[in-house]
Amino acid sequence: MPRRDDIRTILLIGSGPIVIGQACEFDYSGTQACKALREEGYRVVLVNSNPATIMTDPETADSTYVEPMTRETLEKIIAVEKPDVLLPTIGGQTGLNLAIDLAESGVLARYGVELIGANLEAILKAEDRQQFRVAMDKLGLRVPLSGYVRTLEEARALIPKVGLPAIIRPSFTLGGTGGGVAYDEAQFDRTVEWALQQSPRSEALIEQSVLGWKEYELEVMRDTADNVVIICSIENFDPMGVHTGDSITVAPAQTLTDKEYQVMRDAAVAIIREIGVDTGGSNIQFGVDPDDGTLVVIEMNPRVSRSSALASKATGFPIAKIAAKLAVGYTLDEIRNDITKETPASFEPSIDYVVTKVPRFAFEKFPSADSELTTQMKSVGEAMAIGRTFKESLQKALRSLEIDRAGLERPDIPEGDRGLAELWERIDVPRPERMWAIAEAFRRGISAEEIHERSAIDPWFLANIEELVTLEKTLAAAPEDERSAWLRTAKQAGFSDRRLADLWATTEEGVRALRELEGVHPVFKRVDTCGAEFVAHTPDLYSTYEQECEAEPSDRRKIMILGGGPNRIGQGIEFDYCCVHAAFALSDAGFETIMVNCNPETVSTDYDTSDRLYFEPLTLEDVLEICRLEKPDGVIVQFGGQTPLKLAVPLERAGVPILGTPPDAIDRAEDRERFDELLEKLGLRRPASGVARSPEAAEAVAERIGYPVLVRPSYVLGGRAMEIVRDVESLRGYMRSAVKASPEHPVLVDRFLADATEVDVDALCDGKRVVIGGVMEHIEEAGVHSGDSACSLPPYSLSQDVIDDILDSTRKLALELGVRGLMNVQYAVKGGEVYVIEVNPRASRTVPFVSKAIGRPLAKLASLVMAGQSLEELGFTEEIWPKHFSVKEAVFPFVKFPGVDTLLGPEMRSTGEVMGIDSDFGRAYAKAQIQAGNSLPQRGTVLVSVKAEDHEGVCEPVAQLARLGFRVLATEGTAATLKAAGVEAEVVRKVKEGSPHLVDRIEAADVDLVINTVGSDSQGVKDSFSIRRATLQGGIPYFTTLAAARAAAGAIDALCQGTIGVRSLQEIHPQS
């Protein structure tokens, strides 16, 4: 069937901010869908609150709303845009849930909007576990024994049926949030209660455990003619029990015979038909009993998913794009395969390599969180690698993670019997580090059978690791004059130069030199969907050590862009956004663009973003080999965050031309001593500081400049290991762990400016002219990491003098450093004085936000500047001061980590961001809060418990709330101050004063808003921890800084004065 002509406007809903379980993959799928639908001539209306996405770029859709993703807002947008249809399957669980809400509440019917791709019935049949089970019964397929409960009592009654351990899965949550495994009754009760709280419908499935069974996923597509194809099979390295997002996964499936695979394929085809997903992609998960092949269906996602992004990147088949075309009526055989150009999309990709995905975790940010991997997803990102063999792809994936591993290094476990128990503990319990423990077990002579017994990991995977360890031993034992003979074998098995250097007690440079001497270099093969059966026009390449190289580098003028690698806290989609913009702009300017990245979720690794894509680890070795082949005219390291930036100097030393700001300028900004010289030369102020290379030196610096001090290792992103220290004892404690965390770099000790206002500036410089992109005033005071703080553009409270001072300082810094491209400066303002906190001559996390706030694509402009154009040539010579306010707010993963405090600090912990745009600060802030999940109440009860220093300050916002009709609860001291200021407050007891106390009130749902600030002494933090945790669990909006409380009161005031409207970006920035 050809395209539907009865449709004109299509509404797409994105997935909102990056959270655990929902990351860049939905920007990738949404962007593909937008492109595909507009290509067909449809008008696309897009809603997504996440500004750091390519899909929300004004050129991606016809009408783009960066607005709260709520039913109310969506209804307003639907009323304005009058879409004919809504495609609900490309925006992850968030988009799907919102679509369900719009359908069930009658909004879609009211405006005559049809759901395409999957109708409500099909979505519910897949998503509602009860309905899904009934559907599977009807097909005659098995699901694990289970029951559906709404109360703890109902759940307990199921224990005899399903047995323990049992799996608890809340309905309608993302990434398994709120789910878990219960081994005993106490744990069962706890997990069920948590699950019921987390489910928006207070429902959970109590399910028989198939822990230890093999886990598989199939990516299935269906069209209107009922053609069904399987795009990819995926086998999990980690058996059932670990969320697939947290599992190491491998494509294609490795340990199924064809007969067994076809049984699974038949089941998948029957399932997508029975559920009734009309068109598009679905992901179906299966469990297989390793002893007799018994098959159970675990679940189905009736939409594109993280796995479909992985499957797209793994096979070259663009699932989201094809899904969008199928949704508007095309059949698979009517769509060409873009990769071969000759053959149709109605086929199943065949791959001739192995893809390994390894999750990236951020437990270092949440030291109190339990790192055991269960059915609730905890990873924040992932790296994917391609190799011709599993061994090669696994080792490439491990070094892609950027966790300071070059391969299967030995873990820190004591030798001999002493370490044995610890070793086994690390194998028995799935944690991020299990892979290294397994390799270590082989080193210690433990057999694959034993490891399989204890871990249930398939013997095939274990055999491969054992082979790697065996080879490692042989390599380590090879005499120096025989090493060159082993090089090719080692490289074919995926050993990195750095790892070989470890084994041979030499340097990475030494191994590289040996390879040069022996002529051992990788070749590059193509990802072509068809195992080389047809000539491929694909730009996707990966390295391997074989004979034939298929890269065929061109002799065009070319620029290479280094991406950001796996998502992590502090380095995520914002940097991918910048890389993609660079690719688009440079391609338009006539350059061949070459992307290097290993993050399968991203738009940057999409097949049509750059002219060529190298799906490779972002290590010096891997990048140098690509440079050796491609000989780019320039390499951009500014856009991918810290990952490529770290490579700037070594790449330059190796003779690779670095575009834009010279690496020396990066060093001048990063090296504390040189930075001080720079500021002195320019006459700029910074907080007193010093550099310490030993614990004693740190103490001396702190004594000199005075406590509190901010301490951190140099070269950090996302505030890793950054702390505010108030006394010598804490400083000693910090130095013990931080110096260990970063052995090569000294520790920076800065005077901490308490209660200062932080300001972020993004600027563009072409070496002669500086144009400020945006000045962002942070809401939370200094001390809260800039990535975790909300901010406003333009500033909402700074004086013009201060702003002028900031603009002037920024210009001086950019010119002095010789910036060519982007620069970000962080300032602290205290008592009217401006202090420079840090300068980063690179793209910052805020670039997409600023670009959307001012309506100019900063990263695109920067990339053209780097390629040699002047700002004047680009027509960007003056600052833009928008008439509207834009507020960025951070989004946190606390709900995934029971036991973690939500108090903000200098260590960044947010995973994503949202943006609120409106005519005044209050409304913009209100929108940002709603988007971040902090639905601001317009009436009800506010609970106030603040530290003594904040008693005075909190009066004003609380008085404002009281005027709006809020009832005020406060702890004794706070209440007294409030009373003195004329605000009546009911006194509640602190927790330590005994029940009924304030946590009881929170748990009794007697509170609608919480303002809670704490002194930094550990006792105060500990005492108030239960307040914040109860608030989080109750889903109550909360503010842990005075500044945020003030902004919130203003926002509530704005909300009470009238409803908030919606405006598209195209309307806000009509010129762009």
Next chain:
Amino acid sequence: MSGRPTPPNPALLALADGSVYRGTAFGAQTVGEGEICFNTSMTGYQEILTDPSYAGQLVAMTYTQIGNVGVNPQDDESARPYLRGFVVKEHFEVPSNWRATEGLGAFMERHAVPGIAGLDTRALVRRIRDRGFQNAVLSTDPALQEPDALVRRARDAPGLDGRDLVAEVTCDEPYAWQDATWSGVAGELPRPSRPAQTLKLVVYDYGVKRNILRLLVEQGFDVTVVPATHSVEDTLALEPDAIFLSNGPGDPAGVEGVRPIVRELAEQLPVFGICLGHQILGLSLGGSTRKLQFGHHGGNQPGQDVATGKVAICAENHGYAVEADSLRAAGEPVTITHRNLNDDTVEGLAHETRPLFSVQYHPEASPGPHDAAYFFGRFRRMVERHKAGEPVTGAQIAAAGPPTAVETA
């Protein structure tokens, strides 16, 4: 099996065009020669190894991890492998699968099949793709590793064209076949029950795959397998309700003594042919066949049913194709019922006046998806109607549209 600086078991693959590939030997220590082709199936190497259609050929697997699941007794497609050599990127000898009873290398050794691993198989596949079919020699004999000698030998090796390889793989004596398909696993989709009425079927064995026989049994056929040149009289003496022409190796034009038999039987009984059987039916009716550049070998081919527009993902394994126009030129009213959407080759034919139809690809899969299994149901319908005395043609059956859910299962 990681490579070593000096492989303990050297193997060498030499192509007639002079290219040579070094690797590590596994399987039998011997020399195999034949036409080299590649297969893009990611699963099912055991079925490929034991598919008699590969007689006279060396097979290179495009997927790189081979041997993972070992070999088991249920997945054999014939009594032994007929191919001449097996080429893989990486070979695993220790299997990981609950059904495995033997390692791949041991199985190949037992059946005298040489294997080579550790070479750049993708480079090899691209060469075959770009230059078309050619002959090759694989030596795992440590004493025979001289490239020039092996290249010469590859050049001298007989190709497939014009050769009768069916004679090598067909059975010696007629036999009855009763086994049904693999018993499967707990939790799989329920299977349709077998039709009660049995129909007598004679299967001409040109190198028949067992899964075809198993699926025919599932359709309620009482199956007798006969040699390729079993005479018309002897076949009719078995009083069959229908004839089935099996898959098989090599050049259809080279198969001797089969066309008159098929031509005569096709005038009296319903006939269904698969792969070589499809080609032989075409030739018997006066058509011609041509050789493809590098053929179709894999489990992901799009086979479209022209009548319904639906696309089945198919297992294919053929180097030759029937020229549809040649049949029409010969005066036979045939309809093209199936096409390969990749290159538009003819994949299915049905006769407009007689109960005959045939398919180029492999509805029996094994390995491969089951999407096209409906052919067996269609065959049964055609035979039933013919037996009931209804006038029925292959084209009518093909046009009857989509099979029922039961038939597709």
